Amino acid sequence: MSDNPVIVALDFPAAEPALELASQLTPELCRLKVGKEMFTRNGIGLVEALQDMGFDVFLDLKFHDIPNTVAGAVRSAAELGVWMVNVHASGGRRMMEAAVEALQGCQSKPLLIAVTVLTSMSDEDLAELGYTETAAERVMRLAALTEDCGLDGVVCSAMEAPQLRAERGQGFCLVTPGIRLAGDAAGDQRRVLTPADAIANGSDYLVIGRSVTAAEDPLAALERVHRELGRH
């Protein structure tokens, strides 16, 4: 299981469909991501239920606050026993260092990663916010800061993965949402690749939501992802 790169994003309006889908999956097929929609509605109960089913859980709450608050949130995630947790790199050095420090001495230590530039953002979106860098340039800068602060890796688009691999090396974890099976609508995502292209670019983990969860047959869609990755 440990070399499985697939993380299914459980974005549903209620716990029932999420648990129903999870019951059709296995920890060998994928890890599961609990994000803001599910966590706000269901809290830690849902995370614990998925963990009791044997799944590794990525708690995708993208913490972004003052250092003391983020440190406490990351420590709480560790106590919940999640496999991965994240913060926003734009919270800055002191916030990220506080998050790293908070995990020292925790009994179970999740992977700690930082969101660089959301995969829903384009260069034009960044320009409208007053940023002068392209998305790729900003990802590179925030990834360098993230590594310097001692985190395990970043969330980015797989489009930036080749340059990140070259700049940050093999040990730095690249988690890439914005994944679509060929033919699926990008929707609100802007920096999108297929599963095979993402892995070829150097992604460690693929976060896949609607290409699986909105498919007529989610299990068949997930099996298609594995076939595309050469994992049968």
Ligand SMILES: O=c1ccn([C@@H]2O[C@H](COP(=O)(O)O)[C@@H](O)[C@H]2O)c(=O)[nH]1
């Ligand atoms: O930059 C980011 C960071 C997180 N996400 C999350 O990943 C999934 C993607 O869902 P899709 O349905 O495959 O688009 C979703 O939970 C986001 O919150 C992201 O897309 N981009």
